[in-house]
Amino acid sequence: MTRVRNFDTFDAMRVLVTGGAGYIGSHVVRALLEAGHAVVVIDDLSTGHRVLAERNGVALYEGDLGDRATLDRALPGCDAVVHVAGKALVPESVRDPGPYFRVNAEAGRALLEGMLAHGVRRVVFSSTCAVYGVPERLPIAEDAPTRPLSPYGASKLAFEHVLDAYGRAFGVLPLALRYFNVAGAHAKGDLGEWHDPETHLLPNVLRAAHGGDPLDLFGGDYPTRDGTAERDYIHVEDLARAHVVAVERLDDLGPLDRRHAGLALNLGRGRGATVLEVVRAVEDVTGRPVPRRERPRRPGDPAALVADPARAREVLGFQTRHDLRAMVESALRFMETSGRQHPGRSASA
Ligand SMILES: NC(=O)c1ccc[n+]([C@@H]2O[C@H](COP(=O)([O-])OP(=O)(O)OC[C@H]3O[C@@H](n4cnc5c(N)ncnc54)[C@H](O)[C@@H]3O)[C@@H](O)[C@H]2O)c1
Numbered sequence: 027m028t029r030v031r032n033f034d035t036f037d038a039m040r041v042l043v044t045g046g047a048g049y050i051g052s053h054v055v056r057a058l059l060e061a062g063h064a065v066v067v068i069d070d071l072s073t074g075h076r077v078l079a080e081r082n083g084v085a086l087y088e089g090d091l092g093d094r095a096t097l098d099r100a101l102p103g104c105d106a107v108v109h110v111a112g113k114a115l116v117p118e119s120v121r122d123p124g125p126y127f128r129v130n131a132e133a134g135r136a137l138l139e140g141m142l143a144h145g146v147r148r149v150v151f152s153s154t155c156a157v158y159g160v161p162e163r164l165p166i167a168e169d170a171p172t173r174p175l176s177p178y179g180a181s182k183l184a185f186e187h188v189l190d191a192y193g194r195a196f197g198v199l200p201l202a203l204r205y206f207n208v209a210g211a212h213a214k215g216d217l218g219e220w221h222d223p224e225t226h227l228l229p230n231v232l233r234a235a236h237g238g239d240p241l242d243l244f245g246g247d248y249p250t251r252d253g254t255a256e257r258d259y260i261h262v263e264d265l266a267r268a269h270v271v272a273v274e275r276l277d278d279l280g281p282l283d284r285r286h287a288g289l290a291l292n293l294g295r296g297r298g299a300t301v302l303e304v305v306r307a308v309e310d311v312t313g314r315p316v317p318r319r320e321r322p323r324r325p326g327d328p329a330a331l332v333a334d335p336a337r338a339r340e341v342l343g344f345q346t347r348h349d350l351r352a353m354v355e356s357a358l359r360f361m362e363t364s365g366r367q368h369p370g371r372s373a374s375a
Contacts, residue, residue, distance in 0.1 A: 040064040041273060042104045042146075044091045044137065045111030046084065047074030050152065050208055050262060052217045054108055055082045057266035058273070068100050069111065073221065081216050092133030097140030106148035106273045107141060109134060115225060116156070116176045116326075123177035130181035131188065138192050148276045149189065150269055153202040153290060155258075155331055157183040165258075165334035168204070168290050175326045190289060199276050206258035206294035206333045208265055210353035211360035218360025219262075228259070228357050231305055235314040236361070243301055245323035248330070254301035256330035258294035261348035261356070268293055271342045279341060294333025295346045304350070311354045 041058050045051035046067030051074070055065050059082060067079050068087045079086040089096030091111045101107075112130045113119070119126040134151075141149065156179030157172045174180045189200035209228045211218030219229050234241040246253045272291075299307070305316045338344045348356075 038062050039105035040103050042066050042100050042107045044068045044109045047071060047079040049219045051110040052078040053262045053266040054269045055084055057270050061270045066100050068096055075220060092136035101140055101144040101146060104146050108150045108269050110152045116178045119176050119178035126177045126181040131184040134185045135188050142196055147197060148199045150272045151202045153182050153186055153204045155204050155206045160328045164330055165296060165332045167334040168292055168337055200289050201272050202290040204290055204292050206260055208262050209259045210261040211356040215359040215363040227304055231308045231316055232358060232361055235308050235312050235316045240317040240319050242321045243318045244321045246320055250300055250329055252300050252302045255327055256298035256300045258298050258332045259350055259353055260294050261353050264346040264348055265293055268344045271344055291338040292333040292335055293338060294335050296333055296335040298330055298332040299350050307350050307354045
């Protein structure tokens with residue numbers, strides 16, 4: 027396909043989004059559709075929800091991302107893949123690492139084989155700041171040491187290495203996007219965070235504010251502004267928009283150094299919020315107190331993880347638009363439209 031190499035005018039592409047029935051994947055699908063691209067989804071619905079694909083009106087190929095028959099149905103005619111599908115629960119990965127390497131690394135490699143068989147070279151991959159482990163300095167740049175603390179982080183880093191090798195050997199054009207803490211929901215209120223169990227902070231703070239279990243506050247003695255752990259929260263709509271730009275510009279990332287650290291970009295806001303700051307933002311937006319229980323630190327939880335977002339700005343021209351309050355407001359809207367205690371479980375779901 028011939029493309030106009032002007033960043034404002036791209037021919038529409040056909041993009042396969044793996045994990046497109048999940049939280050982040052469904053937002054990436056929506057952003058690609060809004061930018062005029064065609065989208066198909068592979069998802070095994072292990073943690074995703076059919077209704078999130080249905081709400082985007084895209085074809086869902088239900089199956090494992092490493093399954094060749096499923097790939098042979100979904101890949102024909104595709105110009106690019108956004109590979110979001112994966113297993114992402116850190117404690118589960120510590121207890122039972124096998125499935126993490128099978129899905130996050132091995133099935134990902136099978137996806138690349140399928141792509142090569144169908145002549146698809148462009149791939150944008152959902153990586154994570156968990157590849158860095160405990161940072162030596164903040165903010166964290168892409169060339170910081172990668173010393174993951176969990177099998178989850180190790181499996182994501184392993185796949186970055188696979189991408190690098192396939193890029194060199196077979197001309198695959200990969201880009202790994204290392205997400206920091208993704209939060210918020212789509213402005214329309216029909217897509218949002220819907221995990222079971224929910225381990226992410228913002229939905230759990232919102233639930234606590236609405237009569238759910240009190241919030242477990244792990245660690246109050248970190249060397250941060252208020253003693254609670256600091257993370258870099260990025261709005262899921264900002265994050266999704268970065269994928270659209272990445273897919274459209276993948277062929278043009280000439281200046282990007284494609285040595286290992288060169289194919290990764292951090293996606294964060296470059297500013298952190300502590301747990302108590304998130305709690306206060308929820309209390310402000312909802313007008314409700316957030317009951318909480320003090321708990322000891324969790325082993326392996328760094329005091330602070332904040333992205334240096336300079337490289338994504340330089341390479342993709344990417345800048346975030348939404349602040350923490352916007353994340354809270356949109357997550358609350360999703361929760362209200364889909365049921366307070368069980369976000370997403372609406373009558374239509
Ligand atoms: N949510 C975050 O803050 C965050 C941060 C860093 C990285 N990430 C990465 O982003 C990705 C998406 O995270 P999410 O929060 O949307 O999770 P999610 O569980 O909502 O989405 C993952 C999707 O992948 C699908 N899936 C899982 N294994 C599959 C398989 N073998 N074959 C086909 N489909 C499969 C699931 O059914 C689900 O729809 C993950 O890869 C995760 O590692 C997320």
